[in-house]
Amino acid sequence: MNKSILIMIAVVLLFNCSTAQKVATVEAPKVVSTIDKSDIKASMIKALEWQEAHPIFASAPTDWTVGAYYTGVARAHKATKDMIYLAALKNQGYWNNWQTFNRLHHADDVAISYSYLYIDMAGGRRNLVDLEPTKKFLDAHLYNDDEWKAGTDKSEMGKTILWWWCDALFMAPPVLNLYAKHTKQPKYLEEMHKFYMQTFNQLYDEEEQLFARDMRFVWKGNNKDAKEPNGKKVFWSRGNGWVFAGLALILDDMPTDYEHRPFYENLYKEMADKILEIQPEDGLWRTSLLCPESYDHGEVSGSGFHTFALAWGINNGILDKKHTPAVKKAWKALKACQHEDGRVGWVQDIGAFPEPASADSWQNFGTGAFLMAGSEILNLE
Structure with a gap:
């Protein structure tokens, strides 16, 4: 793909982007019995256009924030087949030269590969996607020695396993699962399950049916970091969102006859029950789920x-x-958080525990979450 074509794609992506800035109010929305699919699609495209016009990343164009955003773009294309999403996906992959980020044992840095795999599986121009960097990363991530795997890092966060923080269950497992499916190599699925179980055993709270973000927030007697002012345990909304959304992505591509699939289905159901039980009246979950x-x-x-x-x-x-x-x-409440120009507000900044947000706070992964939500809402009856 040459530069002139990519420039034309970028123009198409940005043409309709509005510059108006109006703060969205978040009120308890009235639930309607039918879904206006055209309105949902329009909101999703506005979100995409605004985000493409305002690129942002924490470390590099291949980091986890971008990976989460383009996972949302991939799901939006899967649901709508609108070429504007596929153009955005191909454009970023081309300019990234299909690379991952550089921390080979950090799950965050493989997240971008979900979009690469999706593009390769979606068809189109043959040999456009180079999956070799993804393969090299996955092989090093899974099979090379590391201090986390060895259990020699004794930090309070619990870095004694490969995926020691709950966010990792969104970043790496869906990619490994999809890579196994796409390349027909089940060994990657087996490795995914092995490391997933380590995280589950370390961070899942059987009583509350939620995940601690890391070992700092695992309930241990008088551990003050694990307790909210109301006496409840600390469970971060986005941290559990990473896990919950990751489970849906995993189950979407996992073979129906895979021997460990019942574990993932049961975990999904447990988390769904809890998330529904604690949903606030206005529809949006707070950053601290139990406080x-x-x-x-x-x-x-x-x-x-x-x-x-x-x-x-x-x-x-x-x-x-x-x-x-x-x-x-x-969904109605999420849509109320979108500004007229397409920007998605009320997104907590990069963090590792519950913190506030505002109408004007935004991040690319927040746009990705918005697109992912819209992609499935479109299919509701």
């Missing part, structure tokens, strides 16, 4: 991932359709 009064406002990145995962479960027959009104309510 919503700490920051009593909705937050889009965690809520977007929760909405995506719940809608996916309904659409795929894993979750009862009786929960559809709750999911529709969540």
Whole structure:
């Protein structure tokens, strides 16, 4: 693909981007029985156009923030088949030269490969995607020695396993699962399951059916970091959103006859029950799931991932359709957080525990969560 074609693609992507800035208010939305699919599609495209016109990343154009955003773009294309999404995906992959980021044992840095795999599987120009960098990363990530795997890092975060923080369960497992499917190499799925179970065993709270972000927040007697002012355990909305959305992505591509699939389905159902139980009246989850009064406002990145995962479960027959009104309510609230120009606000900044957001706070991964939610809401009845 030459530069002139890419420039034309960029012009198409940015042409309709509005420059108006109006703060969205978040109020308890009225739930309607029908879904205006044209309105949802328009909101998603506006979000894409604004984000493409305002690129941002934490470390590099291949880091986890960009990976999460383009996962949302991939899901939007899967749901709509609109070429504007595929153009954006191909454009970023080309300019990234199909590379991952450089921390071979950090799950965050493989997240970008979800979009590369999706492009390769979606068809189009043959040999456009170079999956060799992804393969090299995955092989090093899984099979090379590392201090986390060896359990020699004794930090309070619990860096004694490869995926020691719950966010990792969105960043790496869906990619490994999809790579195994695409290349027909089940060994990558087996490795994914092995490391997933380590994280599950270390961070999942069986009583609350939620994940601690890392070992600092695992309930250990008088561990003050693991306790909210109301006495409840600390469970971060986006952290659990990463896990919950990651489960939906995994189940979407995991073979139906895979021997460990029941584990993932049961975990999905447990988390779905909890997320639905604690959904606030206005539809949006707070940054602290069990202490919503700490920051009593909705937050889009965690809520977007929760909405995506719940809608996916309904659409795929894993979750009862009786929960559809709750999911529709969540989408209405998410949409109220979008500015008229397409920017998605009320996104908590990069972090590792519950913190506040505002109408004007945004991040690319928040846009990705918004697109993921919309992609599944479109398929609700």
